[in-house]
Amino acid sequence: MKRKVTLKQIAKELDVSISTVSKALKDSVEISLDTRQKVKAFAKLYNYKPNNIALSLKNRKTKTIGVIIPEIVHHFFTTVIGGVEKVANEKGYNVIICSSNNSFDKEVINMEMLASGSADGFILSVAKETQLKKDYHHIEETMSQGMPVVLFDRIIDEIVCDKVIIDDAKGAQTATNHLLSIGCKKIAILTTVDYISVGKLRTNGYLRALRAYDIPEKEELILKIEDIDNCETEISSFLKDKDIDAVFAVNELFAVTAAKVLNSQGKRIPEDIAIIGFTDGILSKHFIPSLTTISQHGEDMGVRAAKLLIDKLEGDEAVTEEYRTVIIDTSLVQRQSTKKTK
Amino acid sequence: MKRKVTLKQIAKELDVSISTVSKALKDSVEISLDTRQKVKAFAKLYNYKPNNIALSLKNRKTKTIGVIIPEIVHHFFTTVIGGVEKVANEKGYNVIICSSNNSFDKEVINMEMLASGSADGFILSVAKETQLKKDYHHIEETMSQGMPVVLFDRIIDEIVCDKVIIDDAKGAQTATNHLLSIGCKKIAILTTVDYISVGKLRTNGYLRALRAYDIPEKEELILKIEDIDNCETEISSFLKDKDIDAVFAVNELFAVTAAKVLNSQGKRIPEDIAIIGFTDGILSKHFIPSLTTISQHGEDMGVRAAKLLIDKLEGDEAVTEEYRTVIIDTSLVQRQSTKKTK
DNA sequence: TAGCGTTACGCAAACGTTTTCGTGTGGAAA
DNA sequence: TTTCCACACGAAAACGTTTGCGTAACGCTA
Numbered sequence: 001m002k003r004k005v006t007l008k009q010i011a012k013e014l015d016v017s018i019s020t021v022s023k024a025l026k027d028s029v030e031i032s033l034d035t036r037q038k039v040k041a042f043a044k045l046y047n048y049k050p051n052n053i054a055l056s057l058k059n060r061k062t063k064t065i066g067v068i069i070p071e072i073v074h075h076f077f078t079t080v081i082g083g084v085e086k087v088a089n090e091k092g093y094n095v096i097i098c099s100s101n102n103s104f105d106k107e108v109i110n111m112e113m114l115a116s117g118s119a120d121g122f123i124l125s126v127a128k129e130t131q132l133k134k135d136y137h138h139i140e141e142t143m144s145q146g147m148p149v150v151l152f153d154r155i156i157d158e159i160v161c162d163k164v165i166i167d168d169a170k171g172a173q174t175a176t177n178h179l180l181s182i183g184c185k186k187i188a189i190l191t192t193v194d195y196i197s198v199g200k201l202r203t204n205g206y207l208r209a210l211r212a213y214d215i216p217e218k219e220e221l222i223l224k225i226e227d228i229d230n231c232e233t234e235i236s237s238f239l240k241d242k243d244i245d246a247v248f249a250v251n252e253l254f255a256v257t258a259a260k261v262l263n264s265q266g267k268r269i270p271e272d273i274a275i276i277g278f279t280d281g282i283l284s285k286h287f288i289p290s291l292t293t294i295s296q297h298g299e300d301m302g303v304r305a306a307k308l309l310i311d312k313l314e315g316d317e318a319v320t321e322e323y324r325t326v327i328i329d330t331s332l333v334q335r336q337s338t339k340k341t342k
Numbered sequence: 343m344k345r346k347v348t349l350k351q352i353a354k355e356l357d358v359s360i361s362t363v364s365k366a367l368k369d370s371v372e373i374s375l376d377t378r379q380k381v382k383a384f385a386k387l388y389n390y391k392p393n394n395i396a397l398s399l400k401n402r403k404t405k406t407i408g409v410i411i412p413e414i415v416h417h418f419f420t421t422v423i424g425g426v427e428k429v430a431n432e433k434g435y436n437v438i439i440c441s442s443n444n445s446f447d448k449e450v451i452n453m454e455m456l457a458s459g460s461a462d463g464f465i466l467s468v469a470k471e472t473q474l475k476k477d478y479h480h481i482e483e484t485m486s487q488g489m490p491v492v493l494f495d496r497i498i499d500e501i502v503c504d505k506v507i508i509d510d511a512k513g514a515q516t517a518t519n520h521l522l523s524i525g526c527k528k529i530a531i532l533t534t535v536d537y538i539s540v541g542k543l544r545t546n547g548y549l550r551a552l553r554a555y556d557i558p559e560k561e562e563l564i565l566k567i568e569d570i571d572n573c574e575t576e577i578s579s580f581l582k583d584k585d586i587d588a589v590f591a592v593n594e595l596f597a598v599t600a601a602k603v604l605n606s607q608g609k610r611i612p613e614d615i616a617i618i619g620f621t622d623g624i625l626s627k628h629f630i631p632s633l634t635t636i637s638q639h640g641e642d643m644g645v646r647a648a649k650l651l652i653d654k655l656e657g658d659e660a661v662t663e664e665y666r667t668v669i670i671d672t673s674l675v676q677r678q679s680t681k682k683t684k
Numbered sequence: 685t686a687g688c689g690t691t692a693c694g695c696a697a698a699c700g701t702t703t704t705c706g707t708g709t710g711g712a713a714a
Numbered sequence: 715t716t717t718c719c720a721c722a723c724g725a726a727a728a729c730g731t732t733t734g735c736g737t738a739a740c741g742c743t744a
Contacts, residue, residue, distance in 0.1 A: 004458075004487045006730060017694045022732060032692060047483060052459035053398045054730035057699045062395065064460075072423050078415040085414070085441060089448075094455055097439040099427060106431075113436055116346075117394035117700090118406075141389060145346045256628045263630060283628055286598045288605060348700060359724045364702060374722060396700035399729045459730090 064094035066119030072099040075281040083302020104129035148312035171330035172205025184246035289336035406436035408461030425644020446471035490654035513672035514547025526588035631678035
């Protein structure tokens, strides 16, 4: 089992100096054509590849982007990663992905790990726990050490940096408006507890849409779900015998669960009750009936986030000092769960 | 914007040597208690963290595991990653994830990138293109340079290394047996083209089960799908007016698509036609009716793969020279799409 | 033949660590 | 006063690169 070949070994074999080998491989005119060819042939033969670690140390940059997301088993986040990878690879960057599993501690650990030499900058969506805890020291520390950070989706207002978000409130408003426009009047919302920023914003959008239509908001039509993993029972009892004609769910799981629950309660979708979700994942697409949703364009988010980060990494001082917030448009994806029937 | 603080800077500030600082931080008895405390206080104040890159270079290992998967937006693979991360983090390893996007070239590039210093070993599921092309030089090269590789799921028989697989044929047999046991006799299979190893194996399992029941295999009940993204039309025309009482789909998408197609063709599931899938993803779970499947236990696979790799990385010569193949048990997850009705 | 300019290469520093092997200082024993 | 031994610390090498600069050797001109 041979080790990886280094410049030093090539130099020794060929009885020249390390610098000669290095220069020859770079086709430097300093080195005679003859030597250059000899070195290159030898390097190819032994499959020489420069050691990235050594390069990183020397250049003080790693050419890799660290991505930290709350969950890896999550369609939306993986699509974002897809977008990040796309531009990163184009620009010669590597992508390291870590998941925080929605744990504050793991987020900190991962961030420190990557920050201590493994990545040049970060693309980050913060963990639930972090939003709850409001402790952002790890992010601020990273930034203060000169490493750019781009926040996306679950962002933090207090932190000044580049951000990529969707207009959650507007998207929710669009969703609600859609329901209103097809004649729904009694619209329930399934949302998250308020400390999840996106949940809160979407709730706001829902309320805004109602107000615009002069429909009074009713406390009993709003369900704020804490335990996402066991949302079914909560949703089931909430929806039981409720006098509504539409449900707006702030994520895919809630939407699908609501559909199932309503189904088993004997309601027809969309005839009796319309459903609209948020996030355009495979569940919404393949469910029967297929679910109307607000698409977040995850891949776009990833693309924009990566561009922002790379700009900052390669930019001059002017760019470095200015922070931008990119707002990705949402779009309504109409499917069967909100057919116009009234 | 301050840079990251290094040993050298601390040494300079405190007017001692670099080695003294390094030793002090490691609580070496060589250094006086007084100096030790001073150094540590200073290091904490400036939030000193050793530079991983420098450590990697010095130690000639990175303490990171490279994971390369065909698709990042894929539930099964992300669950595997979850398993890998779990044990990796326990053992102090970092995880770098790259997707090949099912492209041979990208697989090679990613592998070479990570191999040239960024990772100590690999956990890999090969791209479709690689299976088709049968070009494995990048994997063999990596191994010959002393970096262990663990293959999982889509493996390559010709390569000698640690492997983690499920018994695809057995799982398919279990699935088919299940259908037979509830009285189905005319079972169609939706599978992939043969060069996808898992597809072929699952087809074999299906045939084996039929033979065991003395049911002749019929060419017209087998659909080998090439273009997965546009499987719907193909499945639709295949299933049209076919005289069958069950469908076995080798993956989740095929199963769901079949269910939808049958639905729209006026068949009831499971009363008219039973459906069983492979891979226990969210689609199967949330579909109505929920789909019976063969669970691959993705997280388990990740756990075992990571353990194999770390064993090899940290093991002595004896372990290093022996290759193991771990077979993960599949299990039947019974749901509504295969109710016993006959 | 002395002086000069090329050519073709080597030296050494630097990136940030760790670790082995000195070494200067001080006090105590002889 | 000399010798010896802890003690506390520093120098240097090594990991694998890149690159500015120094310099032998050579051929040519004056």
